[in-house]
Amino acid sequence: MPSFDHELIVELFRTRATLATELLRAVAAIDLGPGQAELGSIDLSEVTPPEYRADAVVLLRDGTVVRAAVIVAVQLQVDADKRRRWPAYVAVLHARLGCPVYLLVLAASSGVAAWASAPIALGHPLAAIETVPEEAARLYWDAIHARLPPALRRELETIMIKSYTYQSEFAQKYFGQGIAQGREEGRARLVQAVAVLAAAKLGSRFTADDRACLDRLDDDALGGVIVELGQATTVAEARAALPQT
Secondary structure, eight states, X not given: OOOHHHHHHHHHHHHOTHHHHHHHHHHHOOOOOSSEEEXXXXXXXXXXXXXXXXXXXXXXXXXXXXXXXXXXXXXXSOOHHHHHHHHHHHHHHHHHHOSOEEEEEEESSHHHHHHHHSOOOXXXXXXXXXXXXXXXXXXXXXXXXXXXXXXXXXXXXXXXXXXXXXXXXXHHHHHHTTHHXXXXXXXXXXXXXXXXXXXXXXGGGXXXXXXXXXXXXXXXXXXXXXXXXXXXXXXXXXXXXXXXX
């Protein structure tokens, strides 16, 4: 049975479908472009078991054509079973709609966020480039990298940096250059995600001073603000969830 906190966060997406695309843009730099965001069926099950149900599904339409879909998963604690199901959610919805599908996981703390954002290994490695000479490896990588869609390119870079310890000098140099910058960008995206959620709750009452206060919070405090904003059902409660200026 989903908890009260869980359902409150899900309700944000049920009442404002564009929140899913806004968070993808703010947190993961994934811009789905123009289109009308609407709620889709949360039933991701096939004709035969097992049954898969998402917390929310948002469809991005251009007229009658669905261009993209976002599966929203609210995760308040670590659950190994969920990480095994998430790829199935994405695959099933992609098979049904025939369009790009994104998984958006909202975590209640930085620890849960770190667990949820770790790559999910499905058995397809990319380490073969390590066996070729450095000059050829750079050429191969550049050719592959340049032809990937922007969202997939960023995801591939993240997976390769996080999930594999490179042995060659080339790989360590080539893939290690952006780690420090990536951490700074990740922090900025977390603050932006909280700001988007606060703006959804407060509207025009969310001010530049409020945003400045969020910039000063650490990751754990930002996680707490997300949970409290998710629980807020009135403007006053949302205001109380933000740090005081």
